[in-house]
Amino acid sequence: MAEYTTLKTLDYKGLKCPMPIVKISQELPKIAVGEVVEVLTTDPGSLSDFPAWAKTTGNAILETKQESGLIKIYVKRQK
Amino acid sequence: MDTQLSRDLKRLFETRLNSAMKMYLETCTRCGNCLDSCHVGASIPEIKYTAVGRAEVIRKVFRRYFKMQGSFAPWLGEVLEFDDGTLERIYEAAYSCTGCRRCMVHCPFGIDTQQLMSIAKALLIGADKEPKLLSMLSDMSIAKGEGIEETKASYAEAITNLEADVLALWPTAAEAEGAFSRPMPLEAKGADLLYVGLAGAHSIVPAAAIMNAAKERWSLSFFEAVNFGAFVGDSRKMKAIAQRIIDEAIGLGVKEVAIVECGTAFRVMRHFMGKQPFKVIAFVELIDRYLSQGRITLDKSKITEKVTYHDPCQIARNGGVIEEPRRVLRALTEYFVELRPTKEENWCCGGGGGLVAMGEMEFRMKSSKVKAEQMRASKAAIITTACENCHSQLSDLNEHYALGMKVEFLSHLVAKALVRPGQSYRL
Amino acid sequence: MAAAAEAVSAATQAVAPAAAGTTTDAVTAASQVAHTGLALAFDKLEYSVMVPLVYLSLAFLLVALVVRIVKILNSPPPPYQLALYPARKRPWMAALGESLGMPQILKRSPALWVALLVFHLGFLLLILGHLDILGSINLVPPASRDMLGAGGVGLMVTLSAFYFMGRRFKGSYRQISIPSDYLLLLLLLFTFLLGDLISWGNSWTASGFVMTKQDFAKYFDGLAAFTFADPRAILHGSHYHMVVLHVVLAELIFLVLPFSKIMHAFLALPINAVRRRVWTHS
Numbered sequence A: 001m002a003e004y005t006t007l008k009t010l011d012y013k014g015l016k017c018p019m020p021i022v023k024i025s026q027e028l029p030k031i032a033v034g035e036v037v038e039v040l041t042t043d044p045g046s047l048s049d050f051p052a053w054a055k056t057t058g059n060a061i062l063e064t065k066q067e068s069g070l071i072k073i074y075v076k077r078q079k
Numbered sequence B: 001m002d003t004q005l006s007r008d009l010k011r012l013f014e015t016r017l018n019s020a021m022k023m024y025l026e027t028c029t030r031c032g033n034c035l036d037s038c039h040v041g042a043s044i045p046e047i048k049y050t051a052v053g054r055a056e057v058i059r060k061v062f063r064r065y066f067k068m069q070g071s072f073a074p075w076l077g078e079v080l081e082f083d084d085g086t087l088e089r090i091y092e093a094a095y096s097c098t099g100c101r102r103c104m105v106h107c108p109f110g111i112d113t114q115q116l117m118s119i120a121k122a123l124l125i126g127a128d129k130e131p132k133l134l135s136m137l138s139d140m141s142i143a144k145g146e147g148i149e150e151t152k153a154s155y156a157e158a159i160t161n162l163e164a165d166v167l168a169l170w171p172t173a174a175e176a177e178g179a180f181s182r183p184m185p186l187e188a189k190g191a192d193l194l195y196v197g198l199a200g201a202h203s204i205v206p207a208a209a210i211m212n213a214a215k216e217r218w219s220l221s222f223f224e225a226v227n228f229g230a231f232v233g234d235s236r237k238m239k240a241i242a243q244r245i246i247d248e249a250i251g252l253g254v255k256e257v258a259i260v261e262c263g264t265a266f267r268v269m270r271h272f273m274g275k276q277p278f279k280v281i282a283f284v285e286l287i288d289r290y291l292s293q294g295r296i297t298l299d300k301s302k303i304t305e306k307v308t309y310h311d312p313c314q315i316a317r318n319g320g321v322i323e324e325p326r327r328v329l330r331a332l333t334e335y336f337v338e339l340r341p342t343k344e345e346n347w348c349c350g351g352g353g354g355l356v357a358m359g360e361m362e363f364r365m366k367s368s369k370v371k372a373e374q375m376r377a378s379k380a381a382i383i384t385t386a387c388e389n390c391h392s393q394l395s396d397l398n399e400h401y402a403l404g405m406k407v408e409f410l411s412h413l414v415a416k417a418l419v420r421p422g423q424s425y426r427l
Numbered sequence C: 001m002a003a004a005a006e007a008v009s010a011a012t013q014a015v016a017p018a019a020a021g022t023t024t025d026a027v028t029a030a031s032q033v034a035h036t037g038l039a040l041a042f043d044k045l046e047y048s049v050m051v052p053l054v055y056l057s058l059a060f061l062l063v064a065l066v067v068r069i070v071k072i073l074n075s076p077p078p079p080y081q082l083a084l085y086p087a088r089k090r091p092w093m094a095a096l097g098e099s100l101g102m103p104q105i106l107k108r109s110p111a112l113w114v115a116l117l118v119f120h121l122g123f124l125l126l127i128l129g130h131l132d133i134l135g136s137i138n139l140v141p142p143a144s145r146d147m148l149g150a151g152g153v154g155l156m157v158t159l160s161a162f163y164f165m166g167r168r169f170k171g172s173y174r175q176i177s178i179p180s181d182y183l184l185l186l187l188l189l190f191t192f193l194l195g196d197l198i199s200w201g202n203s204w205t206a207s208g209f210v211m212t213k214q215d216f217a218k219y220f221d222g223l224a225a226f227t228f229a230d231p232r233a234i235l236h237g238s239h240y241h242m243v244v245l246h247v248v249l250a251e252l253i254f255l256v257l258p259f260s261k262i263m264h265a266f267l268a269l270p271i272n273a274v275r276r277r278v279w280t281h282s
Helices: A019-030 A046-057 B003-015 B019-027 B039-043 B051-066 B084-094 B102-106 B113-126 B132-146 B148-161 B163-169 B205-213 B228-232 B235-252 B263-272 B283-292 B323-332 B361-367 B369-377 B388-400 B410-417 C002-013 C023-031 C037-050 C052-073 C091-101 C103-108 C110-133 C152-167 C171-176 C179-204 C213-224 C240-259 C261-276
Strands: A008-012 A036-041 A060-067 A070-076 B193-197 B218-224 B256-259 B279-282 B307-310 B382-385 B406-409
Touching: A008 A019, A019 A036, A019 A046, A019 B132, A036 A046, A046 A060, A046 A070, A046 B132, A046 B148, A060 B148, B003 B051, B003 B113, B019 B051, B019 B113, B019 C052, B019 C261, B039 B361, B039 B369, B051 B084, B051 B113, B051 C171, B084 B113, B102 B113, B102 C103, B132 B148, B132 B218, B132 B228, B132 B235, B148 B163, B148 B218, B163 B205, B193 B205, B193 B235, B205 B283, B205 B410, B218 B235, B228 B235, B228 B263, B235 B263, B256 B263, B256 B283, B263 B279, B263 B388, B279 B283, B283 B323, B283 B410, B307 B323, B323 B410, B361 B369, B361 B388, B369 B388, B382 B388, B382 B410, B388 B406, B406 B410, C037 C052, C037 C240, C052 C240, C052 C261, C091 C103, C091 C261, C103 C110, C110 C152, C110 C213, C152 C179, C179 C240, C179 C261, C240 C261
Parallel strands: A008 A036, B193 B218, B193 B256, B256 B279, B307 B382, B382 B406
Antiparallel strands: A036 A070, A060 A070
């Protein structure tokens, strides 16, 4: 896994459908291309939603981490 | 507007002209019986926010391109040509309409404004002016279907992490051994039922507890039920999104697919996808069945405040599930009161048709004033519903209009009131 | 009355003007002067309206109606169920009841419902009343000088049409109305008013109209028998032009009907059935 530093953390814990994806779509254009954000979520669906979203929008998921009840997703703006 | 686009849009319009649509376009007498049917028009008194106001935008385009009078006497029907102004009006009509079809209840002919707005939405896609967020969400859903194998393992891990939450609501899995011995079975061969949730553990955990309590042989879908293709009016994408779940259900050989509390997802699956080798039911129907079969029991002492129920449009008047939630509520509490108006006459929450996903907070709050007033007039402490979209909108209304209510999913209240073996309870 | 009618028919047969003495005779005499030039052209125009155009417009109406309805109903069906719930036990019966009874209007605007009922019932009686003029159909005794309803049917449709028109100028109703809504109502209103004039003149004045119901019966029977005779020979007096105008307007209605919102009369049942028919397999 490549080295990267996260610019900021976005807390999407407990959000309802389809807000995690809606929010990341709104937030990502606010950071520079090449930057990485950390997303915190409790939504198990995010683990397939975020990669599918990244594929659709041309961005990248660098890594996902899971702890009990918490999911961390590292999103890099590529476009 | 360049004539090529104009021609393309006309052709697109033509593809939507089925027999029902032609009747919806030809039959309106402008009697005005729908003038106060729409929650938007009732909250913001402008003609463009009435059912007939919206429909006429599409009819004016129809008269221009598909009626003789459009050529020789365009003034007769105040026709509209495809140009930027018209497309703006089309957008405003389509995306101020939640597709609730309350106006269809009041129309002496039963004209379906949601269908007419589906023409509007198709034209907007053709003109590349649809809400890009909804298209993106649809594409994401389809991409998720294509790449599902790659993410199954991490999804399974996340589901395992949620098992404790399910067991806290109901202490066991459906069966002690075998495929149904996990609190949330995934890809469980031999399952009778496939449960399709949404993004968010809240849409899976309580439902899992209820199904386990009923000893259902169920399996959890890898997909989310919501259908953004339907919201944006793209029938091809709508079908592709639903097809992911159909394929999954057929692969598992289930007899039934239960759809999470989500109105659009339910109606698309039950009424729009044709005959399938399985039955489609709303989750609230499943709860009602468990109760009537005595497979679960609810403790009535849990709720001691007035509870009301908001009929989600796509589940009740458009989906046919009206009495089931009421039976569930009566099993749950003695303090159930109806909203007025209710059932097929209930006011839409104001969040349907993709509006919640699109944000649109200011419009949603302004356009649902009548809904907030109806909620307040019920004097209920808790408003329950069986749709994610409605739940989000009702929560926003509750806050914006300071109604001081609690907004709850019906399934959550049921899960919390499940009577455990050996527990004392009140019926 | 009978004497007057006799005098009229006698005058008709006579080529030379009958001896002056009664008003009727004078009127008849005036119309018997051989026309030339513009007056002749006008006679021909009136004849076209009263005979060939009646056939043509009626034929057009029937063909256009059938073609349009078949085309609409034969379009591909909607790709999925569009029913509204709660489902009705007998969907087609429900659709029929809604088409005829308009319960949605009754519930939300009872005054409009009454007007609509009066109008639509009146319209049906109007069709019947016109058919009754034919010698072979006798809902009202043929000797009676009254049409069906003795002018009451005309009153039903005229008053309700005025109500509809007035309504279209009020607030929101004005905003949802389009020019063709007003024009169609205006067309109906003028036709009704002329009809009222003819039928009232017939039944409400002591001497009757210059043209009697029996005269109209002859005209109708001539049309039914395709004699192509000039009705001017039967229908006397300068009021004839009003009758022609009434017929022109009726023909105009026949011509625009298949392309107007009056199509709701024929589509009400199938469109209501779309709302009531539950066919999803689940």
